[in-house]
Amino acid sequence: MPTKTRQSSEDSLQRYRPGGEVYRNGPSLAPLASINYGLGGVAYAIYRLARSRRDAGLLDLAHDWIGRALALSPREDAFYNPAIEIDFATVGDGSLFHSTSGLHVVHALICAARGRPGDASAAERAIASFVEESRKPSKFPDLTLGTASLLLGCAELMESAMPGTRDGESVRVRGDEIAADLLGILRSDRVAGSTRLRFLGIAHGWGGLLFALLRWSRALEQPVDPAIVARLDELADLGVPHDGGTCWPIQNDNRQVMPGWCNGTAGHAILFALACEMLGTPRYRELAVEAARSAWVIRTAVGSLCCGEAGNAYAYLAVHRLTGDGLWLRRARTAARRATQAPTEIHPPDALYKGAVGVTVLANDLEHPTTASMPLFEPTRWRA
Numbered sequence: 001m002p003t004k005t006r007q008s009s010e011d012s013l014q015r016y017r018p019g020g021e022v023y024r025n026g027p028s029l030a031p032l033a034s035i036n037y038g039l040g041g042v043a044y045a046i047y048r049l050a051r052s053r054r055d056a057g058l059l060d061l062a063h064d065w066i067g068r069a070l071a072l073s074p075r076e077d078a079f080y081n082p083a084i085e086i087d088f089a090t091v092g093d094g095s096l097f098h099s100t101s102g103l104h105v106v107h108a109l110i111c112a113a114r115g116r117p118g119d120a121s122a123a124e125r126a127i128a129s130f131v132e133e134s135r136k137p138s139k140f141p142d143l144t145l146g147t148a149s150l151l152l153g154c155a156e157l158m159e160s161a162m163p164g165t166r167d168g169e170s171v172r173v174r175g176d177e178i179a180a181d182l183l184g185i186l187r188s189d190r191v192a193g194s195t196r197l198r199f200l201g202i203a204h205g206w207g208g209l210l211f212a213l214l215r216w217s218r219a220l221e222q223p224v225d226p227a228i229v230a231r232l233d234e235l236a237d238l239g240v241p242h243d244g245g246t247c248w249p250i251q252n253d254n255r256q257v258m259p260g261w262c263n264g265t266a267g268h269a270i271l272f273a274l275a276c277e278m279l280g281t282p283r284y285r286e287l288a289v290e291a292a293r294s295a296w297v298i299r300t301a302v303g304s305l306c307c308g309e310a311g312n313a314y315a316y317l318a319v320h321r322l323t324g325d326g327l328w329l330r331r332a333r334t335a336a337r338r339a340t341q342a343p344t345e346i347h348p349p350d351a352l353y354k355g356a357v358g359v360t361v362l363a364n365d366l367e368h369p370t371t372a373s374m375p376l377f378e379p380t381r382w383r384a
Contacts, residue, residue: 041352
């Protein structure tokens with residue numbers, strides 16, 4: 001990995017160590033506690049680095065930060081900031097990325113990994129709180145704001161924390177309930193003609209529902225439901241040729257395209273790469289590669305996981321794992337360099353999905369590209 005990218009990762013991490021700016025002063029921008037924007041995302045990022053580096057000290061630091069996030073969670077500005085259009089009306093209170101439920105998942109993961117006295121009971125309480133929070137009514141089905149995000153949380157817990165335990169059983173039961181709700185949408189609606197869910201991409205549309213269900217099947221090592229395959233094929237049919245690749249419109253009733261992971265082609269590349277991994281369908285492999293080609297040519301000045309070059313980099317890494325083609329690893333490294341150079345006004349320093357914290361995780365993942373996974377999205381792949 002290029003030295004400049006690695007150094008950027010270390011410089012970012014210093015902000016959160018004892019004596020660092022954010023450690024001393026706390027977060028300055030709301031939402032203060034969420035996974036997407038706040039200290040929940042900081043805690044998860046440090047946890048990922050700790051697991052990757054097998055660093056017990058970093059796990060303790062992650063535990064410190066998730067404690068701070070939970071302490072802030074009762075505040076109105078913990079999950080909302082109307083100035084950036086993040087309020088109850090836009091994000092609700094049932095998302096893994098924008099509510100207390102996500103903090104409980106991260107708390108459980110950190111405690112399960114640390115294994116200190118009292119951590120097992122703390123993880124148990126965190127899991128129980130997550131399951132309870134996940135039962136709040138959600139007005140959204142999608143992967144970033146609603147029900148599908150909670151299934152990602154269930155999958156992350158099953159992959160990383162407690163398979164085969166009593167707590168794992170409670171997560172499995174809840175995950176199956178959420179999966180059944182999402183499968184109900186897949187069985188009652190169609191991608192092209194849907195008026196309930198017009199978006200096609202990962203963050204707010206069909207791509208996200210399909211990805212969450214695939215990841216849940218993978219976490220449980222269960223066969224993929226035929227309804228998932230049927231909707232994957234419908235989504236595949238909506239791809240359009242684009243500059244040597246394939247891209248997807250933002251919605252099923254227009255032809256507008258965007259860069260990045262959230263509504264763009266990078267998200268589709270990761271979706272079809274996972275679908276090919278699980279199902280072995282040659283068409284899905286081809287679509288993953290073509291989507292990555294499209295992502296490469298749709299340039300963006302944004303650096304973030306959500307909308308920019310860091311999300312693109314994870315798409316290239318997914319295709320590199322799928323194909324073994326070194327071109328995609330080189331492009332991932334290029335995208336990571338671009339992400340570190342993004343303008344600061346659209347690259348806030350302390351946000352996981354919207355800013356520099358996600359780029360820090362990416363820089364670390366580039367040291368071990370075969371086990372890289374986009375934070376709290378792709379399946380976790382720990383090194384042996």
